[in-house]
Amino acid sequence: MFQIADRTFSSRLLLGSGKFASPLLMQQAVRASGCQLVTLAIKRLELTKPQDDLVTPLRNMHIQLLPNTSGAKNAKEAIFAAELAREALQTNWLKLEIHPDPRYLMPDPIETLAAAEQLVKLGFVVLPYCSADPVLCKRLEQVGCVAVMPLGAAIGSNQGLQTRSMLQIIIEQAQMPVIIDAGLGAPSHAAAAMELGAAAVLVNTAIASSNDPVAMAGAFANAVNAGRMAYLAGLATPQQQATASSPFTDFLATL
Numbered sequence: 001m002f003q004i005a006d007r008t009f010s011s012r013l014l015l016g017s018g019k020f021a022s023p024l025l026m027q028q029a030v031r032a033s034g035c036q037l038v039t040l041a042i043k044r045l046e047l048t049k050p051q052d053d054l055v056t057p058l059r060n061m062h063i064q065l066l067p068n069t070s071g072a073k074n075a076k077e078a079i080f081a082a083e084l085a086r087e088a089l090q091t092n093w094l095k096l097e098i099h100p101d102p103r104y105l106m107p108d109p110i111e112t113l114a115a116a117e118q119l120v121k122l123g124f125v126v127l128p129y130c131s132a133d134p135v136l137c138k139r140l141e142q143v144g145c146v147a148v149m150p151l152g153a154a155i156g157s158n159q160g161l162q163t164r165s166m167l168q169i170i171i172e173q174a175q176m177p178v179i180i181d182a183g184l185g186a187p188s189h190a191a192a193a194m195e196l197g198a199a200a201v202l203v204n205t206a207i208a209s210s211n212d213p214v215a216m217a218g219a220f221a222n223a224v225n226a227g228r229m230a231y232l233a234g235l236a237t238p239q240q241q242a243t244a245s246s247p248f249t250d251f252l253a254t255l
């Protein structure tokens with residue numbers, strides 16, 4: 001179990017709802033993953049009729065919706081999108097995403113911090129997508145974010161934990177959940193993130209664009225559980241030299 005703001009979740013795998021071949025496939029993958037929190041881009045919503053084939057099925061599955069501000073290029077646009085989402089979806093939960101550069105989709109740290117501070121004051125439960133920068137993550141915590149979502153690698157790149165050493169520092173210093181988001185391209189990447197001590201991971205592309213998203217969702221769920229169990233069990237420390245698994249005896253001396 002882990003907690004974000006006032007909600008408790010048993011699944012530590014969060015899913016994105018984009019890139020699936022159909023809404024039905026997305027629902028089936030969500031079900032197979034056991035995930036309880038799904039992010040969806042505000043720009044995809046039909047704001048005049050929010051009970052569409054994306055939102056309604058997720059609500060019926062009792063999934064916590066996490067609208068995201070993907071597409072916003074600065075704090076002003078993100079706050080506008082957040083207000084729209086709160087109105088349309090009746091939730092104050094928000095994944096704050098501000099990435100002005102369409103090529104690498106790197107989050108803008110300055111606009112993200114400014115928007116986060118403002119959105120917290122406006123009553124939003126803010127989970128910012130951010131660079132794997134320990135100082136920035138601390139600042140986001142100080143302005144009242146309920147979790148941070150530092151990137152493993154660029155969104156959709158499937159490159160895994162490129163930011164591993166920074167993530168380690170962020171996790172060590174955080175007083176709130178650290179959710180590794182973006183770039184996790186294989187279940188082993190998710191397991192590695194959990195082994196580091198992440199509270200949870202968010203995955204979209206690797207599941208949605210696989211040959212069998214339902215099976216891949218299950219594979220990620222197993223990997224997240226395995227990584228968490230390993231973290232709790234305490235991983236063995238890598239050593240430079242060999243150490244024998246069995247104690248040496250003098251049995252060769254009898255030859």
Ligand SMILES: CC(=O)[C@@H](O)[C@H](O)COP(=O)(O)O
Nearest residue numbers: 016155156182183203204205
């Ligand atoms: C859906 C969403 O929020 C993505 O922006 C998120 O960062 C996931 O990244 P991947 O698609 O790389 O898993």
